Amino acid sequence: MTIVLKDIVKAFKTDVVLDGVSLSVDKGETLVLFGPSGAGKTVLLRLIAGVVELDEGVIEIDGRNMDGVEPEDRGIGMAFQNFALFPHMDATENIAAPLTAKRMGQQQIKHTVEKVARLLKIDHVLHHKPKELSNGQKQRTALARALSGEPHILLLDDPLRNVDAKLRFEMRLELPRLLKDQEATVIYVTQDYKEAMALGDRIAVMNGKGIQQIGSPFDIYMSPANVEIARLFGDPVINLLDVTPERSSDGVQIMLSGQSLVIDDGYAQSIGQSCVLGIRPEAFHFVEEGTQGAIPVSIETEAPLNEKTVTLALTKNKREVMISRPAGAPAPSSGTAWIKVDAKNIHLFDRQSGLRIDPLKTQQAQGAA
Numbered sequence: 588m589t590i591v592l593k594d595i596v597k598a599f600k601t602d603v604v605l606d607g608v609s610l611s612v613d614k615g616e617t618l619v620l621f622g623p624s625g626a627g628k629t630v631l632l633r634l635i636a637g638v639v640e641l642d643e644g645v646i647e648i649d650g651r652n653m654d655g656v657e658p659e660d661r662g663i664g665m666a667f668q669n670f671a672l673f674p675h676m677d678a679t680e681n682i683a684a685p686l687t688a689k690r691m692g693q694q695q696i697k698h699t700v701e702k703v704a705r706l707l708k709i710d711h712v713l714h715h716k717p718k719e720l721s722n723g724q725k726q727r728t729a730l731a732r733a734l735s736g737e738p739h740i741l742l743l744d745d746p747l748r749n750v751d752a753k754l755r756f757e758m759r760l761e762l763p764r765l766l767k768d769q770e771a772t773v774i775y776v777t778q779d780y781k782e783a784m785a786l787g788d789r790i791a792v793m794n795g796k797g798i799q800q801i802g803s804p805f806d807i808y809m810s811p812a813n814v815e816i817a818r819l820f821g822d823p824v825i826n827l828l829d830v831t832p833e834r835s836s837d838g839v840q841i842m843l844s845g846q847s848l849v850i851d852d853g854y855a856q857s858i859g860q861s862c863v864l865g866i867r868p869e870a871f872h873f874v875e876e877g878t879q880g881a882i883p884v885s886i887e888t889e890a891p892l893n894e895k896t897v898t899l900a901l902t903k904n905k906r907e908v909m910i911s912r913p914a915g916a917p918a919p920s921s922g923t924a925w926i927k928v929d930a931k932n933i934h935l936f937d938r939q940s941g942l943r944i945d946p947l948k949t950q951q952a953q954g955a956a
Contacts, residue, residue, distance in 0.1 A: 588614055588648055588649040588662070588739040588740055588772050589611065589612065589613060589614050589647075589648070589649055589650070589772065590611065590612040590635065590646075590647070590648055590740065590772060590774070591610075591611045591612075591645075591646075591647040591650075592608060592609055592610050592611070592631075592635070592644065592645070592646055592647075593609050593644055593645040593646075593647075594607050594608070594609055594643065594644040594645070595607070595608040595609070595631070595634065595641065595643070595644035595645075595646070596608075596641070596642045596643035596644055597627075597630055597634060597639070597641065597642050598642055603796055604627045604630050604796065605627045605630060605631060605634075605796060605797065606796040606797055607644075607797060608627075608631065608644070608797050608798055609798075610791055610798060610801060612772055612774060613772070614770075614772055615767075615770050615771070615772060616772060616773070616788045616789065617763070617766055617773040617774075617775060617786055617787055617788050618773070618774050618775070618787060618788065618789050618790075618791060619774075619775045619776075619777060619782075619783040619786055619787030619789070619790045619791070620632070620774060620775070620776045620777075620791050620793055621776075621777060621778070621780065621783040621787075621790050621791070621792050621793065621819075622778070622792055622793035622794045622819075623778065623794060623819075624778065626793040626794045626795075627793055627796065627797075628744075628776040628793055629667070629668070629744050629776060631793075632665075632667070632742045632744055632774060632776060633667075634646065635653075635663070635742060635774065636658055636661065636663055636665055636742055637653060637656060637657060637658035637661055637663075638658055641654075648661060648662070648740065661740070662738055662739050662740060663738055663740045663741070663742055664685070664732075664733040664734065664736055664737075664738035664740065664741045664742070664771075665733055665741075665742045665743075665744075666726075666729045666730045666732070666733040666741075666742075666743050666744065666746045667729070667742075667744040668726075668744050668745055668748065671729065672717040672725060672728060672729060672732075673717075674716065674717050674718065675716075676716070676717075677713065677714050677715055677716050678704070678709060678712055678713045678714070678715055678716075678717075678720065678724075678728045678731075679700055679704075679713040679714060681717070681728055681729075681732050682700045682703065682704065682713075682728060682731045682732045682735050683696050683699075683700050683735065684732060685732065685735055685736030685738075686699060686700075686735055686736060688736075689736070699735055700713070700731075700735060701713075703731045703734050703735050704731055706761060706765060707727040707730060707731050707758075708727070708754060709724055709727045709728060709731065712724055712728075721749075722749040723749040723750045723751060723754075725749075726746055726747070726748065726749045726750065727746075727750065729746070730743065730746040733746075734765065734769070737769050737771070738771060739771060739772065740771060740772050740773075740774075741766070741769075741771045741772070741773045741774070741775075742773075742774050743773065743774070743775045743776065744776045745776050745777050745778065746775075747759075747777075747782065755782075759781070759782060759785040759786065760785075762786060763785070763786055766786075775787065780819055780820045780821070780822075781822075783804070784804040784807075784808070784820070787804055788803070789801060789802060789803055790802065790803070790804055790807050792807065792812075792816050792819070794815065799812055799813065799815070799816060800812035800813075800816055807820060808820050808821070810934075810943065810945075811865075811934065811943060812942065812943055813936065813940075813941045813942050813943060814827065814863055814865070814936045814941040814943075815941060817865050817934060817936070817943075821867060821868075823868045823897050823909045823911060824909075825865050825866065825867050825868070825934070826864075826865065826866045826867070826868060826871075826907075826908045826909055827863050827864070827865055827936075828843070828863070828864045828866075828906055828908070829861070829862075829863060829864075829938065830842070830843070830862050830863070830864040830935075831859065831860065831861060831862065832850070832854055832855075832857045832858045832859070832860065832862060832935075833858060833859075834855075834858050835847060835849070837849045838850075838852050838855075839851070839852055839854045839855050839857075839858060841862075841864060843864070843882050843902065844882045844883055844884060844902035844903045844904065844906075845883070845902075845903045845904075846880070846881070846882045846883065848880070848882070848928070848930060848933075849930060850930045850933060850935070850946075851930065851931075851946040852946075853945075853946025854935055854944065854946050857935065857937075857944055860937070860938075861937075861938040861939065862935050862936060862937060862938055862944065863935070863936040863937075863938050863941075864933060864934070864935060864936075865933065865934035865935070865936060866908070866928055866932065866933055866934070867911075867932065868897065868908075868909040868910055868911035869895075869911045869912075870928050870929070870932040870933075871908070871910040871911075871926045871927070871928050872910075872912065872926065872927060872928075873910070873912070873918045873919065873924060873925065873926055874925050874926065874927045875925065876925050878925060878927060880927050881925035881926070881927055882902070882925065882926050882927060882928075883902075883903065883923060883924075883925055884900035884901060884902055884908065884923070884924055884925070884926055885900060885901045885922070885923055885924075886898060886899075886900050886919055886920060886921050886922060886923075886924050887899045887900060887901060887907075889918075889920055891914060892914075893914065894913065894914050895911050895912060895913055895914055896911070896912055896913075896914055896915075896916070896918070897909055897910070897911050898910040898911075898912070898918065898920075900924065900926070908926075910926060
């Protein structure tokens with residue numbers, strides 16, 4: 588089933604949470620709503636589910652306007668942060684609730700419950716009541732209940748939030764496969780950017796009462812719409828440095844640690860303007876002294892982070908930059924070093940608005956002029 592939201596507005600008294608939100612989710616697609624706490628992600632899910640009423644706008648499911656349609660008639664499976672388990676039922680009965688409502692046979696119910704419980708690693712607590720479960724087990728039981736009925740639409744509100752790190756990593760690998768097998772249309776809420784990247788066919792980044800950017804995980808990471816989104820995706824966080832593009836004999840350049848970095852001619856419209864240069868830590872790499880375009884830095888410290896090592900360095904102007912490399916890759920650990928970045932891997936943002944400057948758009952604007 589498809590989901591279409593048009594100009595959604597929701598306020599609680601004078602607090603406007605969502606202001607003109609529009610998006611669509613294709614049949615069988617997993618759309619991740621990602622953003623900080625308070626961005627309106629859970630409210631949007633509850634509006635779609637019908638448990639919170641709209642102030643303005645339209646919600647359509649498979650082309651049908653949901654205005655006046657009760658939550659139980661929307662064909663939606665839900666797993667919210669507050670678990671909402673039946674306290675008098677054990678885990679088996681909670682998970683089986685949607686199947687019992689469909690009057691499914693006992694053997695089929697037993698098979699389905701055990702299958703989803705094994706996947707979520709709660710098969711050992713199936714006979715426990717909610718009060719006997721940890722928060723992580725409660726959350727997985729609520730998720731199992733949402734999955735068991737194989738609904739056409741799944742609304743999942745941070746369902747792995749209370750799960751330990753090891754299981755959370757495993758579920759990032761298992762959940763996409765399960766969701767694809769069910770062919771459900773999924774809206775998944777998370778504040779974990781790695782989870783968003785792993786699970787989403789597309790990601791909608793929410794903040795400031797609406798959606799700031801929608802795109803594939805690759806697009807969001809490689810072409811963030813603004814500085815704020817660039818900061819949200821990546822570990823370590825993106826390097827952000829104030830710069831002013833200049834004209835040089837080689838084209839458009841910016842200065843970094845006293846070294847000229849020639850960038851795309853499409854940035855010519857930004858010459859003389861206050862900008863923010865964004866460079867992902869993994870876009871830097873160490874080179875030998877004398878390498879063309881090498882940027883001198885002073886090594887402060889380095890930290891091994893499992894599969895990578897992160898180096899903190901200072902430019903000549905004492906600006907901090909972080910450099911990430913695969914664990915075990917050789918690099919200087921102290922003193923002066925030289926780093927290089929491919930100009931194709933930079934991001935340029937307007938310092939005042941924070942918006943990403945697209946060189947292609949700049950070139951088109953010049954051509955139109």
